[in-house]
Amino acid sequence: MIPTESHIAIIGAGPAGLMAAEVLARGGAGVTVYDAMPSAGRKFLMAGRGGLNLTHSEPLPQFMARYREAAPKLQAAIDAFSPEALRAWSEALGEPTFVGTSGRVFPKAFKASPLLRAWLRRLDAGGVRFAFRHRWTGWDGEGRLQFRTPGGEEAVMADATVLALGGASWPRLGSDGGWVELLAAKGITISKLRPANSGFTVAWSNVFRDRFEGQPLKGVALTVGAHTVRGEAMITRGGIEGGAIYALSAELREAVLGLGQATLMIALRPDLDTAALTMRLSGTRGKQSLANFLRKAAQVSPVGIGLMQEAAIASGRTLAMFSPAELAHLVNAIPVQLSGIAPIERAISTAGGIAFDELYESFMLRKLPGVFAAGEMLDWEAPTGGYLLQASFATGAATGRGVLGWLKRL
Incomplete structure (x- = not known):
């Protein structure tokens, strides 16, 4: 059983964080999503400006090969939340998808904003709370999460934490890689963030x-x-x-x-x-x-x-x-x-991140019990074509399941 009145803090309101929130709320946990920006999914909306490429329709073995050496580490998460599952999830939100001539999968609306709006409505109905303009700055001496907010410093105690802060591309949209020093100070091995899908x-x-x-x-x-x-x-x-x-x-x-x-x-x-x-x-x-x-x-x-x-x-x-x-x-x-x-600020995504050896299969950090990580914070990269969003959604869902398993053992 999930402990009653559990509080899960998710830091980062992009696809990975929001998907973790959905899985956790569905599992009965109390969830608050924190983000430094004034609203959710800013980079997700940017990705949809030219047509939101959610995933790809190619057979799964070829699909997984796009993740190169990280494929074995991502396999279980993508098996559990596959491209077909992502398409079904989108359709359930009122945004059916289609396969383009290149095999890429898009919402029929061809935009990110209708899908994001429908998703946020469902999360709100599921009890997920949001705290925007909350920039995470680490932990205090009592293990509480620290945030810098317009109203001053704020400390939050959480039963578990999901880190979904993205890489370091397009920092003006929120993913600036500022988390690297915070985790490195805790002894977490992090491969240097480098431009991916860049000019x-x-x-x-x-x-x-x-x-x-x-x-x-x-x-x-x-x-x-x-x-x-x-x-x-x-x-x-x-x-x-x-x-x-x-x-x-x-x-x-x-x-x-x-x-x-x-x-x-x-x-x-x-x-x-x-x-x-x-x-x-x-x-x-x-x-x-x-x-x-x-x-x-x-x-x-x-x-x-x-x-x-x-x-x-x-x-x-x-x-x-x-x-x-x-x-x-x-x-x-x-x-x-x-x-x-080209500068990492102009890259579509980033390579590098938290080494998979630092994670359990549940995506919990071995050195920080109760702290999980998902999405582009992890050490993987993939080309454009739907692979980036697919892995972000899938690892977010896997992290949500991992937190639920952790809570049941408390």
């Missing part, structure tokens, strides 16, 4: 940057080392970002951190081999400019031609000096030197 910096020439900033690269194949991803990318003033870049961000990040730079290979026409491209580019150009010839003969976009010109200049040549065979090779093997990683 990278490139030293574009002034001409390229001014002409192609904001231009998309569509249908390209990007390669770093043995890893290749098909998709889209976007030229930024200071570098490159976008879905295909995010899918390679772990490999690119580690290369930049280890070597100071990374070489990204871009294939503009990945469905055409060099022989086919050479044949197309061996025709007579006539009075056409080389750029027009490449655009018509090989269907290379202007931004793609700009990338080819950047690569040629970097090699000390011009495109006009390339033979048809050399041009054909370059179309699908443009080297782009990445010189740095």
Whole structure:
């Protein structure tokens, strides 16, 4: 039995914290969700600005592989709250979902706000209380949670605590990584927080940057080392970002951190081999400019031609000096030197966090009995495509179940 009048403090009103609150309230526990921001789910709402990608429809073995080395640690939580369960949960809140052409799953409303509003109404009806503008600052000498509030310092005694404070990306929305020092002081091993699903910096020439900033690269194949991803990318003033870049961000990040730079290979026409491209580019150009010839003969976009010109200049040549065979090779093997990683504040998510060895299977911290952690605070990363939210929801639900089990043993 759950002790009567138990009080569970959940710190963080994002998907992981709110899901833990739902499981706990359903299990009969008294729950208060604390958050430093004035309202709940701010980063969740930001994630839904371009269409809320809740999860993905691919088979579970492929789905789990997206979590890389953390997959075994997340398996049980995602088995218990699977992509199908997440879709059913959304529908029960009045927000049915659909599968997009890429296999990604979205609410039919395509927005986060209706789902969040319905969720908060259900949590309120279930007795969950909220305390906003409460910034957690650690524990006092009596083991009480300390909060800095507009009305001054506040101490709260809790029977159990769920930490769901997120990583360190988009700190203006609440997840600023301020918890790292608080837990490290308690002896908790924490892998350094690093940008994930982030852009990278490139030293574009002034001409390229001014002409192609904001231009998309569509249908390209990007390669770093043995890893290749098909998709889209976007030229930024200071570098490159976008879905295909995010899918390679772990490999690119580690290369930049280890070597100071990374070489990204871009294939503009990945469905055409060099022989086919050479044949197309061996025709007579006539009075056409080389750029027009490449655009018509090989269907290379202007931004793609700009990338080819950047690569040629970097090699000390011009495109006009390339033979048809050399041009054909370059179309699908443009080297782009990445010189740095975009700031963590601009990343979609973060890598690093609380080491799984610090946690029991219930997600309770071994060194802090009664304190649990969920979501992006944990040491895992995943590409965009629904994997980030799925693991946040699933670990939040698992943490809620873990707290209920802990309370029954008290």
